[in-house]
Amino acid sequence: RKLQANADEGAVDPPKVEDKIGAVPNGLQTDSDVVKRESESISKRSLRSNAEKFEFQAEVSRLMDIIINSLYSNKDIFLREIISNASDALDKIRFLSLVDKEVLGEGDTAKLEIQIKLDKEKKILSIRDRGIGMTKEDLIKNLGTIAKSGTSAFVEKMQTSGDLNLIGQFGVGFYSVYLVADYVEVISKHNDDKQYVWESKADGAFAISEDTWNEPLGRGTEIKLHLREEAGEYLEESKLKDLVKKYSEFINFPIHLWASKEVDVEVTSDEDETSDEETSKSSTSEEGEDEDTEKSEDEETEKKPKTKKAKETTYEWELLNDVKAIWLRSPKDVTDEEYTKFYQSLVKEFGDEKPMSWTHFTAEGDVEFKAVLFVPPKAPHDLYESYYNTNKANLKLYVRRVFISDEFDELLPKYLSFLKGLVDSDTLPLNVSREMLQQHSSLKTIKKKLIRKALDMIRKIAEEDPDESSDKDKTEVDTSSDDDEKKGQYTKFWNEFGKSIKLGIVEDATNRNRLAKLLRFESTKSDGKLTSLDQYISRMKPGQKDIFYITGTNKEQLEKSPFLERLKKKNYEVIFFTDPVDEYLMQYLMDYEDKKFQNVSKEGLKLERDSKTKELKETFKELTKWWKGALASENVDDVKISNRLDNTPCVVVTSKFGWSANMERIMQSQTLSDASKQGYMRGKRVLEINPRHPIIKELRERVANDPEGESLKQTAYLIYQTALMESGFSLNDPKDFANRIYSSVKSSLNINPDAAIEEEEEVEEPEAENEAKEDAGASKVEAEPVEDEEDTEPSDVHDEL
Numbered sequence: 001r002k003l004q005a006n007a008d009e010g011a012v013d014p015p016k017v018e019d020k021i022g023a024v025p026n027g028l029q030t031d032s033d034v035v036k037r038e039s040e041s042i043s044k045r046s047l048r049s050n051a052e053k054f055e056f057q058a059e060v061s062r063l064m065d066i067i068i069n070s071l072y073s074n075k076d077i078f079l080r081e082i083i084s085n086a087s088d089a090l091d092k093i094r095f096l097s098l099v100d101k102e103v104l105g106e107g108d109t110a111k112l113e114i115q116i117k118l119d120k121e122k123k124i125l126s127i128r129d130r131g132i133g134m135t136k137e138d139l140i141k142n143l144g145t146i147a148k149s150g151t152s153a154f155v156e157k158m159q160t161s162g163d164l165n166l167i168g169q170f171g172v173g174f175y176s177v178y179l180v181a182d183y184v185e186v187i188s189k190h191n192d193d194k195q196y197v198w199e200s201k202a203d204g205a206f207a208i209s210e211d212t213w214n215e216p217l218g219r220g221t222e223i224k225l226h227l228r229e230e231a232g233e234y235l236e237e238s239k240l241k242d243l244v245k246k247y248s249e250f251i252n253f254p255i256h257l258w259a260s261k262e263v264d265v266e267v268t269s270d271e272d273e274t275s276d277e278e279t280s281k282s283s284t285s286e287e288g289e290d291e292d293t294e295k296s297e298d299e300e301t302e303k304k305p306k307t308k309k310a311k312e313t314t315y316e317w318e319l320l321n322d323v324k325a326i327w328l329r330s331p332k333d334v335t336d337e338e339y340t341k342f343y344q345s346l347v348k349e350f351g352d353e354k355p356m357s358w359t360h361f362t363a364e365g366d367v368e369f370k371a372v373l374f375v376p377p378k379a380p381h382d383l384y385e386s387y388y389n390t391n392k393a394n395l396k397l398y399v400r401r402v403f404i405s406d407e408f409d410e411l412l413p414k415y416l417s418f419l420k421g422l423v424d425s426d427t428l429p430l431n432v433s434r435e436m437l438q439q440h441s442s443l444k445t446i447k448k449k450l451i452r453k454a455l456d457m458i459r460k461i462a463e464e465d466p467d468e469s470s471d472k473d474k475t476e477v478d479t480s481s482d483d484d485e486k487k488g489q490y491t492k493f494w495n496e497f498g499k500s501i502k503l504g505i506v507e508d509a510t511n512r513n514r515l516a517k518l519l520r521f522e523s524t525k526s527d528g529k530l531t532s533l534d535q536y537i538s539r540m541k542p543g544q545k546d547i548f549y550i551t552g553t554n555k556e557q558l559e560k561s562p563f564l565e566r567l568k569k570k571n572y573e574v575i576f577f578t579d580p581v582d583e584y585l586m587q588y589l590m591d592y593e594d595k596k597f598q599n600v601s602k603e604g605l606k607l608e609r610d611s612k613t614k615e616l617k618e619t620f621k622e623l624t625k626w627w628k629g630a631l632a633s634e635n636v637d638d639v640k641i642s643n644r645l646d647n648t649p650c651v652v653v654t655s656k657f658g659w660s661a662n663m664e665r666i667m668q669s670q671t672l673s674d675a676s677k678q679g680y681m682r683g684k685r686v687l688e689i690n691p692r693h694p695i696i697k698e699l700r701e702r703v704a705n706d707p708e709g710e711s712l713k714q715t716a717y718l719i720y721q722t723a724l725m726e727s728g729f730s731l732n733d734p735k736d737f738a739n740r741i742y743s744s745v746k747s748s749l750n751i752n753p754d755a756a757i758e759e760e761e762e763v764e765e766p767e768a769e770n771e772a773k774e775d776a777g778a779s780k781v782e783a784e785p786v787e788d789e790e791d792t793e794p795s796d797v798h799d800e801l
């Protein structure tokens with residue numbers, strides 16, 4: 001016989017307070033109890049009186065208040081959150097069953113599925129899963145007493161730009177049930193515990209009781225939502241079907257709805273009751289009549305029963321989703337829209353945001369797996385927070401369709417942890433613990449391939465971006481709408497995840513060159529846009545061997561840097577690196593396409609030869625030697641003729657392998673950096689002088705005439721300090737610098753260097769008595785205008801003010 005039931009079948013009475021009043025054992029409840037229960041309205045409902053009561057943790061309570069009072073119109077999201085939790089719970093038990101099959105149980109309990117049932121009359125929507133379930137302790141902890149890390153973040157977010165749609169991302173999705181329900185019961189059975197009921201009206205408290213009255217679940221969780229008056233639409237089957245289709249399309253477990261169906265049935269009827277219309281309408285009923293006639297002749301003689309056709313509502317489980325996982329399909333059969341929706345379900349973000357890019361592939365060979373990787377449209381705000389200390393793996397690992405974990409940080413290196421997606425491996429063993437899996441040799445191969453594919457995907461974002469292509473390509477007239485969508489995508493990618501690429505260069509020596517190709521930066525020739533190393537190389541001057549760069553706080557400052565003077569004049573391009581991470585990056589990125597990198601504020605800058613260099617060196621020998629001696633106390637390694645200056649008298653450059661001035665600044669700003677190490681890492685300093693500059697030329701003359709002159713030494717020292725500052729260093733002793741400037745100012749103003757500072761006139765201290773008098777006077781004076789105010793003309797007041 002067909003699975004059939006009437007509307008009430010399977011629907012369990014909503015438990016009410018009275019259910020357990022006086023702890024009447026379940027079997028002993030009387031009919032009157034039931035009647036009483038039935039008559040109770042939702043508004044009067046209160047939590048079971050003898051249940052154990054708990055208070056919600058304060059943040060959770062605030063969160064629930066926000067949800068309850070929310071005017072958010074899209075209340076649909078609750079279903080997606082509940083189904084997502086059910087799916088997680090099913091994943092958990094399926095994972096455990098890999099090692100111990102017993103945990104699944106037998107019969108229906110072993111069916112890994114989700115069931116949705118409606119009770120229109122009592123306005124209850126129930127969602128049940130046969131997942132792992134929750135013990136009593138789990139219920140207490142998970143649903144109310146322990147605030148998740150995302151709770152306060154979510155509460156905060158809601159208070160500013162509240163988009164409740166984001167709730168799932170903060171790990172507090174369960175509470176969204178209060179968008180539609182005013183009373184919720186969670187019935188749960190875990191293999192290690194009895195069946196319990198959690199219930200709450202979201203009024204600051206929840207209660208837990210051992211469940212002795214509901215149908216035993218076997219294992220899993222049933223959430224009963226007692227819907228609010230205005231949430232009646234969620235009792236419509238069509239609405240639920242639409243929602244499951246819309247939001248839970250990618251759930252890998254069957255979702256069934258206890259759906260009604262109108263069927264034609266034949267029912268026996270009394271002749272008198274049967275209307276003419278009905279009997280004459282259908283031939284089947286006539287045939288039935290014949291059959292019944294035969295029967296009645298056999299069984300009954302006095303009356304001839306008739307049958308008629310009638311409509312009857314039957315119920316059966318209707319499957320709402322297609323459980324075929326998207327990653328198992330061929331990429332060419334999956335539409336962009338499907339990928340977008342799949343991405344949204346993975347990250348639990350159901351807005352309009354589309355992933356920036358994706359790659360879907362099958363790896364074959366020794367290690368076989370399928371994977372889908374996505375570049376999200378935006379970087380999470382905390383992407384680089386405690387970057388090296390936290391595990392932020394975002395890939396889900398499946399082994400032969402079974403979800404294993406989303407906490408495997410062995411799948412991708414840290415710098416690619418911004419990617420989302422999943423890997424389904426056929427090679428990894430199923431029946432081993434997560435720990436053993438973590439050490440499996442195939443993981444290394446998977447990781448290697450994932451990195452390659454990920455970097456390819458990122459490279460393609462750039463390749464397909466019309467803004468990125470060279471001028472040659474730009475002349476093509478035909479620009480498709482696809483181009484429009486891809487326009488500017490790489491800049492967007494770079495702004496969101498550029499730092500990750502840089503960290504990749506630091507961390508991943510194997511892929512350093514591939515990553516360097518993805519680098520973008522501004523330069524003296526990039527015209528305010530981003531440019532790449534390949535583009536830089538294509539613009540290099542004939543004979544230019546090195547790639548020039550400079551580091552600092554911002555482009556505007558760097559553009560004025562004396563280090564660029566001659567390079568700019570000679571039309572060399574210089575890269576601006578303004579992110580603190582760039583300093584680290586450049587310690588690892590030594591060369592690119594056989595070109596070395598040269599920091600233009602460091603030693604070793606080679607430009608085209610100046611024919612006079614040797615000669616100049618000779619003519620300035622006396623000055624450079626003298627100056628080095630004058631700076632003996634300053635840890636200056638050398639004084640040399642510069643090849644990088646044009647209109648600045650001198651700069652201080654650092655040795656090739658020590659810290660640049662910018663790096664010194666970065667290190668000093670790190671609270672935990674070790675001062676003693678700083679001294680060690682500080683680059684040696686070389687004062688470079690501009691032999692064409694009048695100040696330098698004059699100094700040379702003076703040194704030749706009077707090398708011992710004290711004021712000359714002072715001036716040379718002051719010039720050095722100024723050069724230090726202009727070169728980006730911070731001065732050890734700013735006071736000393738200031739004093740030197742003032743004495744120089746004195747001399748330019750023709751003030752005697754020993755001119756005394758005028759003494760301040762001693763004011764006689766008033767005696768204590770006078771002081772008291774004055775004080776009183778003062779308060780009187782202050783009080784007077786207030787008293788006068790009313791008598792004074794407004795214009796006077798104004799004048800006084």
Ligand SMILES: Nc1ncnc2c1ncn2[C@@H]1O[C@H](COP(=O)(O)OP(=O)(O)OP(=O)(O)O)[C@@H](O)[C@H]1O
Binds near residue numbers: 089171
């Ligand atoms: N159907 C269920 N079966 C078993 N445990 C559940 C179920 N629903 C919720 N839980 C437990 O309650 C916890 C809280 O659920 P909640 O939805 O608020 O957060 P989450 O599931 O961790 O995150 P998200 O909202 O992103 O799914 C879950 O982590 C889980 O431990």
